[in-house]
Structure formats: structure tokens, C-alpha cells
Amino acid sequence: MLESTVAAIRPLDETAMVAARDLQGRLTKPAGSLGALEPLSVRLAGLAGACPPPLPEPAAVAVFAGDHGVYAQGVTPWPQEVTAQMIGNFLAGGAVVNAFARQAGASVTVVDVGVATPLPVDPAASADPAGPVRSVDSAGPRLVAANVRAGTRDMTVTAALTRDEARAAVETGIRVAGELVDGGAGILLTGDMGIGNTTPAATLVAAFTGVDPAEATGRGTGVDDETYQRKVAVVRAALDRHAPDPADPLGVLAAVGGLEHAALAGLILGAAARRVPVLLDGVIAVSGALAAAAFAPDAVGAMVAGHRSAEPGATAALRHLGLDPLIDLGLRLGEGTGALLALPVVTGAVRVLHEVATFDSAGVVEK
Numbered sequence: 327m328l329e330s331t332v333a334a335i336r337p338l339d340e341t342a343m344v345a346a347r348d349l350q351g352r353l354t355k356p357a358g359s360l361g362a363l364e365p366l367s368v369r370l371a372g373l374a375g376a377c378p379p380p381l382p383e384p385a386a387v388a389v390f391a392g393d394h395g396v397y398a399q400g401v402t403p404w405p406q407e408v409t410a411q412m413i414g415n416f417l418a419g420g421a422v423v424n425a426f427a428r429q430a431g432a433s434v435t436v437v438d439v440g441v442a443t444p445l446p447v448d449p450a451a452s453a454d455p456a457g458p459v460r461s462v463d464s465a466g467p468r469l470v471a472a473n474v475r476a477g478t479r480d481m482t483v484t485a486a487l488t489r490d491e492a493r494a495a496v497e498t499g500i501r502v503a504g505e506l507v508d509g510g511a512g513i514l515l516t517g518d519m520g521i522g523n524t525t526p527a528a529t530l531v532a533a534f535t536g537v538d539p540a541e542a543t544g545r546g547t548g549v550d551d552e553t554y555q556r557k558v559a560v561v562r563a564a565l566d567r568h569a570p571d572p573a574d575p576l577g578v579l580a581a582v583g584g585l586e587h588a589a590l591a592g593l594i595l596g597a598a599a600r601r602v603p604v605l606l607d608g609v610i611a612v613s614g615a616l617a618a619a620a621f622a623p624d625a626v627g628a629m630v631a632g633h634r635s636a637e638p639g640a641t642a643a644l645r646h647l648g649l650d651p652l653i654d655l656g657l658r659l660g661e662g663t664g665a666l667l668a669l670p671v672v673t674g675a676v677r678v679l680h681e682v683a684t685f686d687s688a689g690v691v692e693k
């Protein structure tokens with residue numbers, strides 16, 4: 327499934343992009359006056375192969391959750407059980423992602439791809455691992471039970487995952503993308519939950535971009551100076567131990583990644599293969615995006631950077647991908663919150679191509 331998905335990812339459609347650029351030039355506004363929205367609308371036309379491209383509706387957030395063996399190195403002050411507890415909160419509708427999703431009219435799908443402690447929900451009430459994801463317009467958040475293993479191994483001691491485990495997580499992400507698109511989603515938004523997951527995110531950023539661990543590593547949930555220094559040392563030690571090859575993205579994900587990072591890479595690949603835009607959230611999402619781009623460079627055409635996370639690795643990753651974030655509010659929550667706040671910007675960029683009059687049709691004279 328990974329290989330066929332990668333093979334299905336194609337470049338943007340030049341004809342649709344030429345048409346969108348031409349249309350932008352004829353709309354009743356000074357050329358370029360919508361700033362970053364104009365090239366975004368052109369790119370989305372190229373992705374859809376149509377001008378105008380469809381409005382990115384309805385929106386579906388997929389929140390991938392996992393735990394981390396590197397937690398044992400003291401890289402975060404939060405108890406590991408918070409990952410499972412927050413899944414309960416997502417499913418009850420009480421998290422920030424739920425509030426922003428209600429505001430944006432987006433569905434929330436929570437995917438347990440690797441949580442280590444028991445979920446505070448009845449697994450029988452959740453979707454079968456191989457079962458369908460309900461359509462995006464059904465009510466309420468839902469759980470997909472697709473646990474590959476109960477957290478990764480400690481990457482400072484051994485590889486975090488086997489290649490087969492990493493592949494299983496990537497393929498879970500691809501499957502979720504396909505089911506959300508089949509359910510009618512017009513745009514996918516990335517979300518993540520995993521205590522400790524900014525450490526593997528920083529390691530992935532350093533592995534794929536080549537930046538120094540000190541530049542890739544941030545304070546995550548808000549760690550103190552001592553923990554921050556330990557975190558940088560942990561990232562450096564993992565890179566020294568595994569020397570991951572950025573040309574082998576499955577190998578990198580297995581050595582130093584996380585199950586949610588791998589699944590996010592899969593979600594992005596799945597969206598790109600279906601030619602549906604994928605709106606990226608914070609540092610965990612963009613570290614997964616680096617893996618997706620290493621599998622399929624043309625997948626970048628489907629990516630929209632929702633926001634600039636306060637986590638410095640996010641900026642290094644976005645620079646490497648050549649993406650400019652739509653908003654920059656100093657967020658560092660994850661869950662999909664930054665992507666959800668950016669969603670109206672993406673919809674606005676496309677709506678312009680659908681609804682704005684041309685100089686000709688409106689009888690407005692040009693300069």
C-alpha cells in the first residue's frame with residue numbers, strides 16, 4: 327500500500343495553474359493584493375487539476391496519538407498517561423481541538439496508533455482496526471483503534487521501531503486519509519497527541535534537514551533549562567547511534583521516529599495521492615511531512631503549512647520543504663489547533679476564484 331500510494335503521487339497540473347493565475351489577474355482587485363492567498367489558490371488549482379479548484383469542504387482533522395520510549399530519558403515533565411487521558415478528552419469533546427473544530431465545522435477522528443497506557447474509553451465501542459472510518463458528516467469525535475505497539479522503544483538504546491512497525495503506522499495514516507476522502511472530506515488537517523513527542527520530532531527534523539540538534543530542539547510543553555539541555559543531548563545521542571539515512575525515510579522513522587509521526591507521514595501521502603490538500607499543524611506534523619517528502623517529493627504540492635509552531639524545529643522543517651506558514655501566533659499545543667485556525671484562510675483563497683467578479687463582468691475599469 328505504501329509503494330502504490332507513493333507511485334500515485336504526481337506533480338501539480340500546469341494547465342490548471344496557468345488558468346488560475348490568469349483568473350487571479352482578471353479579478354476586481356489590484357494584482358497581487360491578496361498576497362500569499364494568490365499563489366496558494368494557484369497551487370490548489372494545480373492539485374485539483376481544475377480552475378477553480380473545489381472549496382476545501384468539509385474539513386476532517388485526524389489526531390494521531392502515540393507514546394515514546396524516550397520518555398524514560400526525562401525529556402518532558404508530563405506523566406505518560408496524559409496521552410491516553412487526552413484521548414478521552416478528545417472523544418468527550420472537551421479539548422481545544424474540539425472547540426476549534428466546532429468553530430470551523432470540521433470533524434475529529436482520533437487514531438490510537440501507539441498509546442502505551444489503557445484508554446479511558448471502551449475499545450469495543452471504537453472502530454475495528456481494519457474497519458471503516460465513519461463519514462465526515464456524522465456527529466461527534468470518533469476513535470479508530472489501530473495500535474501498532476504500546477509506545478516506541480527508547481531510541482537512545484535501540485531503534486524506536488522495526489521497519490515493519492514503522493510501515494504499519496505509515497499505512498494506517500494512508501488508510502485513514504483514504505477513508506476520510508471517501509467519506510467526503512475536501513481537506514485533511516493533521517493533529518497529534520503524545521507526551522514526549524517533540525523529542526522524536528526534533529530528531530526527525532535534524533535527520534532530514536541536517537540542522538544541528540540544538541537548532542531542531544525546543545521546549546515542547548514548556549520544559550525548564552536543565553530538561554532542555556538533556557533533550558538536545560538525547561537528540562544528538564540518537565542521531566549518533568543510528569546515523570539515519572535521509573534517503574531511506576522508513577529507516578529514519580524506524581530508528582528515531584514515533585508511531586504518530588509515521589502515521590502523519592502516511593496521512594500526508596494518502597492526501598497527496600488523492601489530490602486533496604493537507605493542512606499541516608505544528609512540529610510533529612512537519613516532521614512527518616519531511617518523511618512524506620522523502621518518500622515522494624511531489625507530495626509537497628498537497629501540503630499547506632497552517633501555522634508556524636513556536637517549536638524551532640518547525641521553522642527548520644518548513645524552510646526545508648519550501649513552505650511559508652499561513653499564521654504565526656506562537657502556538658505550541660498540537661492536536662491540530664494551528665491547522666484549524668488557518669482553515670478559513672485556505673477556504674478564503676479558493677472562494678475568491680469562485681465568487682469574485684472580473685473587471686470585465688463587473689464593468690470596473692483597469693489601470
Ligand SMILES: O=C(O)c1ccc[n+]([C@@H]2O[C@H](COP(=O)([O-])O)[C@@H](O)[C@H]2O)c1
Pocket residue numbers: 401402403404518519520521522523524525545546547548549607608609610635636637640657658659660661
Ligand atoms: O504542535 C506543536 O508544535 C507542539 C509543540 C509543543 C508541544 N506539543 C504537544 O505537546 C506534547 C509533546 O510535548 P513534550 O514536551 O511532552 O514533548 C504533544 O502532545 C504535542 O502535541 C505540540
Ligand SMILES: Cc1cc2nc[nH]c2cc1C
Pocket residue numbers: 404408412518519520547659660661
Ligand atoms: C494537557 C496537554 C494537552 C495536549 N494537547 C496536545 N498535547 C498536549 C499536552 C498536554 C500536557
